[in-house]
Amino acid sequence: MAEKSMSKSHFPWKHIFGYIMSIVLTAVALLIALYSNFAVRTIVILIFSLAFVQAALQLLMFMHMTESSNGKIQAGSMLFAAFIAIVVALGSYWVLEFGIHLNHHE
Amino acid sequence: MSWDEFIVTGDPFILAAQISIVITTIVIVFGLTYFKKWGYLWNEWITTVDHRKIGIMYIIAAILMLFRGGVDALMMRTQLATPNMQFLDAQNYNEIFTTHGTIMIIFMAMPFLIGLMNVAVPLQIGARDLAFPFLNSLSFWTFFMGAMLFNLSFVIGGSPDAGWSAYMPLASNDLSPGPGQNFYLLGLQLSGIGTLATGINFIVTILRMRTKGMTLMRMPMFTWTALITSVIIIFAFPILTVALAMQTFDRLWDTAFFTLQDGGMPMLWANLFWLWGHPEVYIVILPAFGIFSEIISTFARKRLFGYTAMVISIVAISGLSFVVWVHHFFTMGAGAMVNSVFSITTMAIAVPTGVKIFNWLATLHKGKIRFSVPMIWTLGFIPNFTIGGVTGVMLAMAAADYQYHNTYFLVSHFHYVLIAGTVFSCFAGLIYWYPKMFGHKLNERIGRWVFWIFMIGFNITFFPQYFLGLDGMPRRVYTYIPEEGWFSLNFISTIGAFMMGIGFALLIYNIYYSFRYEQRETTGDSWNGRTLEWSTSSAIPPHYNFAKLPKVSGQDAFWEMKQLGEDTNEIKQYEKIHMPNNSANPFVMSVFLFIASFELVFPMVDYCDFRVDWNTCMYDSKVVY
Numbered sequence: 003m004a005e006k007s008m009s010k011s012h013f014p015w016k017h018i019f020g021y022i023m024s025i026v027l028t029a030v031a032l033l034i035a036l037y038s039n040f041a042v043r044t045i046v047i048l049i050f051s052l053a054f055v056q057a058a059l060q061l062l063m064f065m066h067m068t069e070s071s072n073g074k075i076q077a078g079s080m081l082f083a084a085f086i087a088i089v090v091a092l093g094s095y096w097v098l099e100f101g102i103h104l105n106h107h108e
Numbered sequence: 109m110s111w112d113e114f115i116v117t118g119d120p121f122i123l124a125a126q127i128s129i130v131i132t133t134i135v136i137v138f139g140l141t142y143f144k145k146w147g148y149l150w151n152e153w154i155t156t157v158d159h160r161k162i163g164i165m166y167i168i169a170a171i172l173m174l175f176r177g178g179v180d181a182l183m184m185r186t187q188l189a190t191p192n193m194q195f196l197d198a199q200n201y202n203e204i205f206t207t208h209g210t211i212m213i214i215f216m217a218m219p220f221l222i223g224l225m226n227v228a229v230p231l232q233i234g235a236r237d238l239a240f241p242f243l244n245s246l247s248f249w250t251f252f253m254g255a256m257l258f259n260l261s262f263v264i265g266g267s268p269d270a271g272w273s274a275y276m277p278l279a280s281n282d283l284s285p286g287p288g289q290n291f292y293l294l295g296l297q298l299s300g301i302g303t304l305a306t307g308i309n310f311i312v313t314i315l316r317m318r319t320k321g322m323t324l325m326r327m328p329m330f331t332w333t334a335l336i337t338s339v340i341i342i343f344a345f346p347i348l349t350v351a352l353a354m355q356t357f358d359r360l361w362d363t364a365f366f367t368l369q370d371g372g373m374p375m376l377w378a379n380l381f382w383l384w385g386h387p388e389v390y391i392v393i394l395p396a397f398g399i400f401s402e403i404i405s406t407f408a409r410k411r412l413f414g415y416t417a418m419v420i421s422i423v424a425i426s427g428l429s430f431v432v433w434v435h436h437f438f439t440m441g442a443g444a445m446v447n448s449v450f451s452i453t454t455m456a457i458a459v460p461t462g463v464k465i466f467n468w469l470a471t472l473h474k475g476k477i478r479f480s481v482p483m484i485w486t487l488g489f490i491p492n493f494t495i496g497g498v499t500g501v502m503l504a505m506a507a508a509d510y511q512y513h514n515t516y517f518l519v520s521h522f523h524y525v526l527i528a529g530t531v532f533s534c535f536a537g538l539i540y541w542y543p544k545m546f547g548h549k550l551n552e553r554i555g556r557w558v559f560w561i562f563m564i565g566f567n568i569t570f571f572p573q574y575f576l577g578l579d580g581m582p583r584r585v586y587t588y589i590p591e592e593g594w595f596s597l598n599f600i601s602t603i604g605a606f607m608m609g610i611g612f613a614l615l616i617y618n619i620y621y622s623f624r625y626e627q628r629e630t631t632g633d634s635w636n637g638r639t640l641e642w643s644t645s646s647a648i649p650p651h652y653n654f655a656k657l658p659k660v661s662g663q664d665a666f667w668e669m670k671q672l673g674e675d676t677n678e679i680k681q682y683e684k685i686h687m688p689n690n691s692a693n694p695f696v697m698s699v700f701l702f703i704a705s706f707e708l709v710f711p712m713v714d715y716c717d718f719r720v721d722w723n724t725c726m727y728d729s730k731v732v733y
Contacts, residue, residue, distance in 0.1 A: 083343070086343045089431055098375055098442075
């Protein structure tokens with residue numbers, strides 16, 4: 003929706019949209035952290051998910067990630083980096099989980 | 109710490125090495141002074157930022173390291189030739205297999221391939237240099253200083269002895285006292301800086317500096333593999349950097365990342381090491397695939413079969429290479445679920461690799477094959493590498509791996525992929541691009557001898573090791589007893605190792621012989637090539653590579669030009685060329701990095717003894733040897 007209006011006028015719809023969404027996402031995170039009755043684990047998961055959504059949003063709306071001549075390469079490398087980060091962090095945790103488990107029982 | 113702890117003493121081999129180092133240094137210094145070559149060395153080589161010269165220096169350094177790693181290998185094979193051999197003791201043997209592995213991977217295979225990438229990639233994409241020539245020089249010098257630091261351990265302080273994988277807690281202060289392991293950590297850290305910078309450099313170069321019309325899908329296959337290798341480098345090497353830093357902290361400043369007590373986790377080291385270590389395997393094999401693709405296409409005089417499939421498969425390999433690392437420690441004790449998943453991902457990697465093998469075979473099909481030396485190395489690679497590949501799939505089965513793990517079966521497997529893949533490709537690439545570097549070919553007749561001696565020797569060395577492994581011979585043992593029945597196969601293996609040594613010596617002789625007697629190339633097109641590096645005006649391209657940047661209209665750009673009868677060097681109007689200046693900074697920076705790293709190798713506390721008047725020692729004497 004933002005792109006169509008972009009091409010017609012110079013009004014920075016994208017930035018406005020990104021700005022409002024960022025405020026909304028931050029506010030939601032704050033509300034969850036301060037006023038919700040979820041378990042701590044759930045709160046942490048929710049906040050992290052909101053943070054990742056916001057990071058992606060900012061990259062798209064403010065950082066012009068996909069707009070330059072090599073936008074595809076930029077987007078691809080970001081996605082690959084995210085993939086590697088997830089593999090390294092979660093993969094290590096998953097692989098070594100049994101070890102952590104052992105230590106706790108000793 | 110006293111001097112006799114600083115310098116390694118008491119071993120005849122090491123004494124001989126020390127003496128020979130001193131003599132060689134004197135000879136080099138004398139020779140340079142006598143022939144007045146200091147200026148030449150400094151201006152033409154040490155301060156150069158020219159990609160081709162840096163590439164040549166990488167290759168020379170890699171060949172020196174191949175020699176050192178090869179001598180290590182021959183010493184190990186001699187020790188294992190007969191039962192109860194007294195050639196080396198356990199400590200020496202541990203040090204030698206550690207340095208052999210580290211040197212061959214980090215200081216031989218990678219720099220050799222990076223050297224070939226340096227020589228060929230800018231020429232292949234029609235660029236005048238890499239994107240960051242200064243950074244390129246810095247990469248080389250940090251790598252070189254890292255390699256020297258690591259090699260220094262042999263005569264000063266003692267070599268690391270915890271295996272090239274440096275598992276904790278074996279590599280901790282308790283079980284590996286002395287500075288040896290610190291040499292490993294700092295040497296790898298230092299050269300890792302260079303590798304990382306190279307990765308960035310090549311990505312930017314390939315994405316940004318391609319000549320007009322050279323779209324991504326028209327790039328030569330070697331350039332593609334260089335690109336994907338660089339991607340793997342910049343994602344994998346930070347893991348090694350962090351892991352090495354953590355182990356350094358554990359050893360020097362008593363942190364507890366990988367310790368057994370204080371909440372440390374030794375298995376995390378193995379995990380992080382292989383998170384880097386497996387992608388590393390593909391860092392050294394993908395460029396090899398690229399080299400073979402170029403050579404097959406050139407000498408079969410056909411366009412590479414299944415170009416798109418090749419590209420897709422190397423991209424797939426780059427992704428898969430990050431999700432298989434657990435297969436290096438199936439026996440660690442993770443559950444059946446973890447092992448099964450990694451078993452499957454590992455087997456999956458055989459698919460894109462298999463696609464490549466069939467593409468090469470299809471390229472050969474109905475080609476007009478010329479059996480030049482680079483081509484016979486390539487043809488030797490296909491069956492030998494496939495043997496390594498299928499035994500890899502055997503090892504990939506987690507349940508069966510409990511049998512193969514840590515035996516000579518594994519040793520044989522990774523030598524079959526690393527030698528038949530990487531080393532064959534280094535030799536093939538060196539011979540293929542040799543005229544681009546030095547203006548003459550290597551002698552074909554001697555080259556054939558080198559190939560056959562080396563290839564047969566390689567099979568005699570490693571084929572028996574599969575059976576030794578199935579017989580239960582563990583790796584990293586320094587001797588065995590006659591009753592175990594491993595004598596005959598071990599002895600055969602040792603014979604093969606010496607054949608490989610002879611092959612290598614003959615290759616070096618060939619370099620000398622060809623320098624003296626081989627005919628000089630008159631054109632830039634030595635092999636009737638297909639890609640842009642052969643389109644330059646002379647055999648050794650001028651330092652600006654192309655007076656006029658070529659314009660590309662399809663795959664195999666130079667071949668197309670030749671078909672259309674275009675003269676690439678016909679220039680109507682000269683344009684201005686901007687080339688970078690030489691710089692001494694990378695060398696000087698690397699020297700200081702070397703000094704800083706060397707100081708870290710010997711923990712602070714010991715320095716207090718050196719500096720007599722330093723009363724206020726910063727650290728309590730906790731680490732005492």
